[in-house]
Amino acid sequence: MNLKRVVVTGLGALTPIGNNVTEFWNGLMNGVSGAAPITYFDASNFKTQFACELKGFNVEDFIDRKEARKMDRYTQYAMVTATEAMEDANFNLEKLNLDRAGVIWGSGIGGLQTFQDEVTNFNQGNGVPKFNPFFIPKMIADIAGGLISMKFGLRGPNFTTVSACASSTNAIIDAFNYIRLGMADVIVTGGSEAAVTIAGIGGFNAMHALSTRNDDPTTASRPMDKDREGFVLGEGAGALVLEEYEHAVARGAKIYCEIGGGGMSADAHHITAPHPEGLGAKNVMLNCLRDAGLQPTDVDGVNMHGTSTPLGDIAESKAILEVFGEHAYTMNLNSTKSMTGHLLGATGAVEAISCVLALQHGIIPPTINHFTDDENIDPKLNFTFNKPQKRDVKVLMSNTFGFGGHNACVLVKKIEN
Structure with a gap:
């Protein structure tokens, strides 16, 4: 089958460390923590009293008040x-074949x-x-x-993927x-989440999933x-405009990078805990490499799922060593969740954007x-601790793993004409 090439031509980001792509990247480069005491409700009786909320965001700066009231956050x-992503992609919608342009979104x-x-x-009523x-x-x-x-x-393909924290990567x-199979020319994709609520904090607290470092929230997310x-x-959203390569070239589009491949797998192990040996994580990265037609030695770095949980970080580190062997010691590994927190279904899109920008700027957050x-974690692995590191990066992977054992991995690479 003659598969088409797929490139990224537009980006949009709304995160706890920046309300657009430029601010988000600056936050990453400056090592900003998005964690702070919760302002959306009184969290004084909760085990966890902080989160990575958006800062200085007013929806009415972007959406009419009447329309915004019809939407959840x-x-x-x-x-x-x-x-933001569509404006960045700079389409002339009058010339775009709207029947071949779609939206595939993710939310956990x-x-x-x-x-x-x-x-x-309802409960407070009669x-x-x-x-x-x-x-x-x-x-x-x-x-x-x-x-x-x-x-x-x-008017093209339009649906939503729901696979917990892997949703937007899926x-x-x-x-x-859809694009490489020739079923669309352009797709707006990504994900969004707004779970910093009483139910969200209370529910994750009940699972003992959240940090309770209320005395020092800015350092609470500490992967590895x-x-x-x-x-x-955390909360927020990330959007990417994916476009068929020849279509993008024909209209003179700015091209950030190429999507090289994607991998999926399941742990088939536990509703919340990862496989202790990282079996699903290993398989998803191998599947992604196979899909991209690349060898492990071709990869310069991995944006890890890296949630700062006791079991998850160990399992993922083991999986990386299994997949990359000695080459793992030459790679840059990192977890941007140390800054943004965990955006659940939006995290895959936001972290994919961080990889796209790392390729563009030649620096690892x-x-x-x-x-x-x-x-319990190999000290020879380079987790890019505390400071960004300059590197000529050509290929990066981004891992996302969700409750239920859902694993997804996407690979981005510098564009080759």
Whole structure:
């Protein structure tokens, strides 16, 4: 089969360390922590009282107030980043074949705040069901992709992937496949999440998944550090415009990089814990390399899933050694979650963007908050601790693993004409 090449021609980001792509990259380069005390609700009675919220974001700067009220925060974030990415891609929509342009979005949870608010309001009433008519459209996980398509008139493939924390990486892989199989020319892809809510913090606390370092939240997300004790919940969105290579060249588009391949696997082990030997993580990276037609020695670095959980970081480190062997010691490994926190279903898109920008600028973002080596993690691995490192990078991988054992990996590479 003659597969088409797929490139990235537009980016959009809304993160706890920057409200657009430029601010996000500057936050990464400066090692900024997005963690701070929760402002969205009174968290004083919660085990975890901090999160990586957006800073200085006002949705009305981007979306009309009346329209914004019809959207959950996760959809607002999607619309903002998709708009940034589409403007970055600089399409003439009058010339674009809109029947061959689509949206494939990812969200692990969807409208959690909306669901929480509506059920809470019902419980506080007299038992009479008086629900907002926008309750269901605001809550469902696919509405973000639908609204993006409506804004730009994109009539091609349109659906949402839901695979917990792997959701937006799965969305990118699906978009990549649809284009290289010739089923579309352009797809807006990525993911968004807005789970910093009473239900989100309370639910993850009940699972003992979150850090409880309330006395020092800025250092709470510390992947690969001996004293890590849980992830920090984040929010936001990332959007990428994927485009068929010849289509992009024909319109004179700015091309960031090429999507080289994608891999998927399942741990088939436990609803929340990773396979202790990193079996699923190993398989997903091997599948990604196989799909890209590359050898392990071709890869310059991996943006790890690296959530700062006691079990997850060890398992992923083992998997990297299994896949890359001695070459693993020459690579740059990093976890941008040390700065952004864990954006759940949006994390794959945001971290893929960090890889695209690392290729463009020739520098690897750091893994901040490292203080003490973990004896269970090979100290010879270069986790890019605390400071960015310059490097001529040609190929980078990004790992995302979700509750339920869902694993997804995407590979980006410098464009070769």
